[in-house]
Amino acid sequence: MSIINNINKAFDHRIRLGIMSILMVNDYADFNMLKELLGATDGNIASHTKSLEKAEYIKVEKQFIGKKPNTRYYATKLGKLEFKKHINALEKLIGKQ
Amino acid sequence: MSIINNINKAFDHRIRLGIMSILMVNDYADFNMLKELLGATDGNIASHTKSLEKAEYIKVEKQFIGKKPNTRYYATKLGKLEFKKHINALEKLIGKQ
DNA sequence: TAAAGTACTTTGAAAAACAAAGTAAGTTAA
DNA sequence: TTAACTTACTTTGTTTTTCAAAGTACTTTA
Numbered sequence: 001m002s003i004i005n006n007i008n009k010a011f012d013h014r015i016r017l018g019i020m021s022i023l024m025v026n027d028y029a030d031f032n033m034l035k036e037l038l039g040a041t042d043g044n045i046a047s048h049t050k051s052l053e054k055a056e057y058i059k060v061e062k063q064f065i066g067k068k069p070n071t072r073y074y075a076t077k078l079g080k081l082e083f084k085k086h087i088n089a090l091e092k093l094i095g096k097q
Numbered sequence: 098m099s100i101i102n103n104i105n106k107a108f109d110h111r112i113r114l115g116i117m118s119i120l121m122v123n124d125y126a127d128f129n130m131l132k133e134l135l136g137a138t139d140g141n142i143a144s145h146t147k148s149l150e151k152a153e154y155i156k157v158e159k160q161f162i163g164k165k166p167n168t169r170y171y172a173t174k175l176g177k178l179e180f181k182k183h184i185n186a187l188e189k190l191i192g193k194q
Numbered sequence: 195t196a197a198a199g200t201a202c203t204t205t206g207a208a209a210a211a212c213a214a215a216g217t218a219a220g221t222t223a224a
Numbered sequence: 225t226t227a228a229c230t231t232a233c234t235t236t237g238t239t240t241t242t243c244a245a246a247g248t249a250c251t252t253t254a
Contacts, residue, residue: 002136007111014104039099
């Protein structure tokens with residue numbers, strides 16, 4: 001077992017790390033909130049949320065607010081659990097410095 | 098300025114994070130040490146060390162130990178500084194959880 | 195002296211990241 | 225009222241990165 005064994009590949013990118021961090025402290029976030037908070041492009045947010053969705057770490061809800069489409073992202077129970085594990089692994093790795 | 102602004106892209110991969118962590122606590126590490134500690138393949142170690150070297154975050158020294166070639170990796174002053182910044186940014190981001 | 199091992203490096207395919215362009219609806223302004 | 229613009233994404237295709245298998249240049253062992 002290597003020292004990076006519990007680093008989860010799914011979170012191993014700054015944008016996905018950012019998305020998860022946001023969804024851990026906020027109940028949900030919508031597309032534009034993620035986009036602004038992370039300073040990423042539309043395509044970027046779309047692909048990273050898609051990969052987290054595929055892993056079932058976040059879920060997506062589409063609705064209309066007034067007449068505007070709105071996409072909300074939530075961390076799933078699994079996502080929260082795995083992210084905590086990831087953080088612990090990160091802290092273990094970098095905590096020594 | 099986004100919340101992931103100080104996350105350094107150069108360290109934004111578990112293997113490179115691992116390499117730097119190792120080189121922060123150990124004065125140096127050689128190829129096989131990195132390989133074993135990280136459980137990565139040869140090609141993997143080679144390419145990730147190369148990218149860190151290109152960024153001048155680590156330096157490489159090649160020598161012979163007895164008759165065997167041996168490659169040692171050291172973190173540079175810049176590398177240590179930038180890695181600390183990266184860790185601080187990471188902790189700021191995930192510390193809220 | 196042939197086969198196996200060591201310590202890397204090179205290569206090329208596969209996957210991931212990215213931004214520009216596209217889509218579909220709503221809004222505003224002339 | 226219709227053309228131009230905005231919003232909220234999605235799709236597309238190129239570029240970049242990741243990866244492991246194969247290659248290289250020795251050395252060691254049988």
